[in-house]
Amino acid sequence: MKGLLLLSLLLWVCLVYFVGIYVFVSGFLLVRLEVNRTSTCEDVLQPGHEDPQVNFCSSKPRFRKVIILIIDALKIDFARFDPDNQSPRPYENKLPVLEKMVSSKPTHSRLYPFRADPPTTTMQRIKGFTTGSLPTFVDVGNNFASSAILEDNLIHQFGQTGKRVVFMGDDTWESLFPKKFHRSLPFPSFNVKDLHTVDNGILQHIYPTMVGGDWDVLVAHFLGVDHCGHRFGPDHPAMADKLTQMDGVIRSVIERLQNDTLLVVMGDHGMTDSGDHGGESQKETDAAIFLYSPFPIFAGPPSQDEPDVVPQTDLVPTLALLLGIPIPYSSVGQVLLPLFPSHQQTEGAVGGLSQLEALWINAKQVNRFLETYSSLAKDIPLESLSQLKAEFSHISSEYLSSLRGGRSPSPQLLSFLQAYLASVRDTCRATWARFNPFKMVAGFTILALACLMCLILSEMSLLLIRESSAGLKTSVKVAACVSVSVAVVQLYTHGYMEVVWCFAAGAVSSEIVFFWKVSPKVVGWLKLRQLLVPPLVVLMLRCASLLSDSYVIAEGRVVTFLALSLALYIPVHLNWKGLLLPPSHDSLKCAGPLPSMVVSPSAVRKESSTLLGCLGLLVGSFYLSLSFHGCREELGSCQPSLFLSPLSRLQDSRLKNLHYVLAVAALCLWTFLLRRWLCHYGNLNASGVTVFTARWILPLLSVCLGLHWAVGATPEDSFRNLTELIRLAQLALPRTAFCLLGLGMLLILCDPLTVFLKTRASASGRSSSLPPPRYRASTGISPQAELHHLIPQIYQRMRRSLDDGDVSGSSEADHRPAVEAYGLGTVYSAPVLLFSGLLGMGLLLLHPEGMALSFLLLLLQMASLLHIHASSTTLYSLHGAHVGGFNVPWTPVVLWSLASTEFFHATGHLPTFPSIQWSAAFVGFPDGHTGTLLPATLVTLNTFASHILFAAGCPLLLFWPLVCEVRGSRGGRACGDEAEDAVMEMRLREHPLHFSAALLQLSTRYLFINGAQVFASVCAAAILRRHLMVWKVFAPKLMFEASGFLVSSFFLLFGVMLVLRVDVAVSRWFKRLIPEASR
Amino acid sequence: MWDHEIRAMASTHAIIASSVFMATVLPAVFVPGFSVYGTHLVWLYSVSGAVTAVSVAVFWLLGITPPTKKHTLGYKLSRLFRSCLYFFLSCLFFHSVVVLYGAPLIESALETFSLAVLLTSLTTLRCLCVLGPSVQAWIRVFSRHGAMSVWDTCLQITVACTVVGAWLGAFPIPLDWDRPWQVWPVSCSLGAMIGFLTGLVGAPAWIHYHRKQLTYKSK
Ligand SMILES: [Zn+2]
């Protein structure tokens, strides 16, 4: 057994995968820390520097009211008007009102391109132009689960200063700003095919609202243009109709406008030629913004020094200062200067801020944000930070000195301020809001190579284990060298190093070395036909399904469908090979290439019926598991499972009792089944600590769980006098359970052997039924040979005494001490099974009570899968068709992995962030936590419970055919040697090389299957990064798939480690045994 | 060697395929508002009825059906009865399999059962015609060395094509395209039908090209 080599190989493969995921994700997921501070009127100016003119909160603002018309996906091309265009396309020249206003009233209105920052999806954009920041996929805030904007934003500031905000349109706003509006008329936005519901809803209400006067800020978000783009594309008559309708809307709004009101018409993003958006091409980012006021606000017609393009972040400070509210805290925008009078003009003007004052306030706010942010997060490069700081201090000293001196500041100051603001924004943008295609490609490559490597490892496991080097050492050495040298080169050339690239270089180089080492052996091996077997086709379908949003949304059902197909394939395939039924007599007569050994029809029939029965159980548990699914919000008509709500939330007491009884029954059955199995195979006879765990800790844990549920379910008002006790129990019971769990696992790891050894003199006359002694353990025979003979003897005796139902010893005729070992046949699987069982209980503790049923289904599913695998292996070997070694074929491994995905759904989880069960963090800690590590661990354990259980139990696939071994099967090696059959897992000890190879193969196959799914979601995220659903479906799916892989591989390694630990223990045990027995 | 048999098979299949075609076209003439999507169940039953009737007639006329050992009327009647029973049981079997695969349990039970009827008339009925009501013979036929005549091989191919077609037909259902053929069970029954027709065409062709390799044990 080459344990260390095996473990290090697996660890290395996992690390390569991790690096691949890390590199990709660092290029794809844009992460920014949310700053949870809000601006107020007081903090805009430094204390001690009173200047009534600049304290704008109290001063008279430029505008009292504002109307913001958001036309979703209003591209700048739609808004421009070209009178010379004789044959306009459907989307051209449809908004003549904008051009008419700009040319006829140049001091009242402007039209600019309005550049959005990617990701150009509506929700991120709304976040963008209300907070003034650059939204990213993961805005790490304190509340991950809700989509509400917690950062300081315009809507919040409007509310703070007592402005009444009326909203109508796209209901995304309602979820982003819950309860922030004075009045709100949301309309459903989900159905992309519906072009008119939202727009018509707005049109019904907007004019009465405008005239009614019960508002200060009116936000109307039209969706028709965007939906039309998604459905038909921009080049379609429907788009012409839609834009013409919008033209009418803008006209009517302008007609009803009052003097103190500003009108903003804008798009949140553009669209590509196919009508989609989300990415970063100029077609997607360039929207239009149109500003209009009934009284002149601009100094004159558009001049040279006006901006060509307005970045979307600039809207926030501009609107804030025009309306006299503080600029939201995290805004990095710059005020739109043409809207403010220059310094000379302000002397006799209507009030409001001059350009310089506005810029100064703006710059101070941005500087404050930058300081706060850089103290919280470290992702902005240090040298650019210090440069910005120096710039600001220079500007501020100049400004303040000029202000104190009373002289008018130099015109240069204006451009300094502008340059400062622009460079802050560019720095932030470089840090947050850009996909990094190089990193994405690198991660993609590493993952693809890792998958290929896994495949090769799994197919060539025996060869690689035998040669024992496997190029591992060189790979690791080369990887280390390369990453260090990349780090040095980076330090030398850039002065700093990016860890991502060091890792990436290391991973790629180690992969290349591996391929180079194995390539001579691989040549001629990688045949396509070998890979086109049905289990791998199912895996490919599963991976392909990750590329479609509909399939990801319906993932639970898709996985069930595929798993069922693969499960039904097993008996069909067996039948096709003629192995399912005992060969009939007429075919026996004339058959030439029949197996030489005689197949006993009754054994075949028994195995086939076991297989079919287990298949029924498997199919049944798959079907039942569907009823535990939660619901994605995209599936409108779906009803979440009733078992998902915790007992304390159920109102009906009868239903509550029923649920409780069901859960406890499932829990008892779980414990009972595990103990029954261990008892059946004689593992409970020993007196070791693992048996202690099985005997006492397991039941105690279930009692703890049952009591915990009971306490949790008690209504709070009913037992008032026991409140203290209940609180104590809520604290103590889960913690006791955690401790028991930890203790049990520790004990299993300490001494995993569950073998009971008896060395006793003869006392019976049944010795005649025993075969004569097969060995004489004298000094002449080497210990190796002794072992070879000893194991079957021990095992057979144990079986016999068990068969008789008699635990008492038996012995040889010559009164030699006889040896009995109970539980030797399942010495590997018993600890793994017990460990998984304990783990399952611990994970169940983190779930709502009703999930006990689902966990029981999971156990049944595992059992039936294992039995199906065992039966089909036995059927093969019964017909003499078995190939050597302990190889686990693809089918059960793929099924195993599909089942883990299925039970991810059946334990009430979904690959979306709102569906994370946060309550798991409070099990045993009802008052919350101080750190973040513990709750994060608990939530992770809860979320990936099914991944964990299936990964930890994966080695069972290797053991089960041996556990269920039938007498007379696996012939060939010891023909007709009755004493040597049914040695169960001891067979693994006889072939340590095959054992290691099979273990390596099994684990790499499992890793390959999971890795291929990660790879597929990486592909989906990379290819579809401008898909409508990327931030809603694909990116979360990628996150879940990647974290699931992380957790799975960790527990898979743990399971393998447990097996190796058992192996070491068994070796020691034999060393102790042989001298004893030979004495 | 089997030119005669292959030709017989090809013509049989042509007849069955044309019956499917007629069962699709004729109701369009006689039933007002008929369309394959709109009045899907009508189409489905008309097709399965046509296939059932034509298959039984053709196979009986050709004499493929295994000869009965006894010629008493009672035996023949019991055989007929058993065939009907098997037909019905097979409908139930397909129904439950389809439900297990994820079809709604209660909501559209009629549609699901109709699909099961279609699948039965495309697969089980053929087994009944070729092999008679004997489950063991059916299981035997679907193993590699189990085919004992050209007709058995042909049965293997058509049944496999039909089942795979129905299976593939389920794939477009979750997509959000909102097409009329994505409604349950239209895509599945269309898939089964297309698979069946492919099998009808493919089986004689495959047998023709592999006639050298095919060897059958005599019964
Ligand atoms: Zn949008």
Ligand SMILES: [Zn+2]
């Ligand atoms: Zn859109």
